[in-house]
Amino acid sequence: MPGEIALLGVPTNSSGTADGVARAPAVLRQRGLAAALARWPGFTDVGDLVLPARRPARGPSGLLAEEALVTMIGQVRDAVAAARGSGRFPLLVGGDCPVILGALAALQADRGRPGLLFVDGHEDAWPPRLSPTGEAADSELGLALGLFDADVDVRLRAVLPRISAAAVVAVGPRDEAELASAGVRSLQGHVRALIRPAELTASDLAEQLGALPAPWWLHTDLDVLATRELAAVDYPQPGGLDWNQLSDVTTAALAAYGCAGWSVCIYNPDLDPAHEGADKIISYITRVVTTAGRPQR
Numbered sequence: 001m002p003g004e005i006a007l008l009g010v011p012t013n014s015s016g017t018a019d020g021v022a023r024a025p026a027v028l029r030q031r032g033l034a035a036a037l038a039r040w041p042g043f044t045d046v047g048d049l050v051l052p053a054r055r056p057a058r059g060p061s062g063l064l065a066e067e068a069l070v071t072m073i074g075q076v077r078d079a080v081a082a083a084r085g086s087g088r089f090p091l092l093v094g095g096d097c098p099v100i101l102g103a104l105a106a107l108q109a110d111r112g113r114p115g116l117l118f119v120d121g122h123e124d125a126w127p128p129r130l131s132p133t134g135e136a137a138d139s140e141l142g143l144a145l146g147l148f149d150a151d152v153d154v155r156l157r158a159v160l161p162r163i164s165a166a167a168v169v170a171v172g173p174r175d176e177a178e179l180a181s182a183g184v185r186s187l188q189g190h191v192r193a194l195i196r197p198a199e200l201t202a203s204d205l206a207e208q209l210g211a212l213p214a215p216w217w218l219h220t221d222l223d224v225l226a227t228r229e230l231a232a233v234d235y236p237q238p239g240g241l242d243w244n245q246l247s248d249v250t251t252a253a254l255a256a257y258g259c260a261g262w263s264v265c266i267y268n269p270d271l272d273p274a275h276e277g278a279d280k281i282i283s284y285i286t287r288v289v290t291t292a293g294r295p296q297r
Contacts (some may be wrong), residue, residue: 004044005040005042006045006091007033007043007046008046009025009029010076010099011024014063014097014138015065015133016055016057019270021266024267028093031278032282033285049079051068052067054068055068059156061128066156070155073101076092076103076105077106077109078106080103084110084261089260089262091263093263093264096136108161113162113164115213117171117219118168119220120170120173120220121175121223121225123170127151127184143160144161144163145190166191168192170195171195171200172195172197173187174196176188210257214258216259217260219265221266223236223237225240225242229241229280231271247284247287250292
């Protein structure tokens with residue numbers, strides 16, 4: 001179990017709007033996430049970050065709402081650092097995946113280059129200018145790996161974390177056909193391990209977790225799930241994990257040495273009018289926290 005949890009909402013949407021996934025933290029709270037976690041000893045609800053207004057136009061690096069992205073990364077970095085500095089385990093609820101850039105920046109400031117367990121249905125390493133959407137959520141892992149430094153504006157580059165490809169384990173990507181069709185290089189063979197859904201085994205996962213350098217961050221993009229499990233995501237794909245598989249992966253991660261924080265992203269309440277998806281997410285988070293065992297710092 002992850003010690004004293006600090007819950008932080010990051011209501012960001014890489015599309016440059018305030019709807020969709022940006023509404024997830026508020027809806028999850030309304031459906032009882034904080035109340036469920038409040039039973040945990042030492043739980044603290046830090047609240048939601050107050051983020052700047054976004055402008056849905058591509059910036060100098062080719063990303064939408066680029067100035068707001070830079071600010072968000074800095075705010076998340078500071079909030080994660082504050083939680084860890086007070087001895088708490090940060091649980092970030094997005095929003096979308098670029099929240100990990102701030103989290104990794106906080107770990108980097110603390111201990112040098114951190115590791116990452118990246119549980120996601122996509123590889124998220126599109127070159128920003130080639131991204132069909134312009135959303136930073138297409139590119140955040142590539143940005144953290146420094147793959148696009150030559151084309152990234154100096155203001156964004158200054159706040160980005162730097163992680164080593166050998167310190168990244170990706171679980172669940174299934175967009176290889178889309179990447180190949182677009183001529184975008186896959187991270188397969190570049191990062192330490194890229195485990196597709198059909199290849200996932202408990203023994204392989206345990207081996208890869210044991211090789212991650214401490215501290216490392218756990219990231220869960222809920223579009224790693226099959227659409228039948230959670231339909232309220234912006235970019236669904238065929239295949240994917242079920243809730244039990246995802247719970248097993250994240251429980252093992254939270255119990256492993258070096259796990260220093262967790263982000264859960266990509267739930268769009270606008271696609272879930274009855275909020276059934278929100279209730280499943282809350283059940284998932286609380287079940288994993290309850291059964292994980294205490295991660296080592």
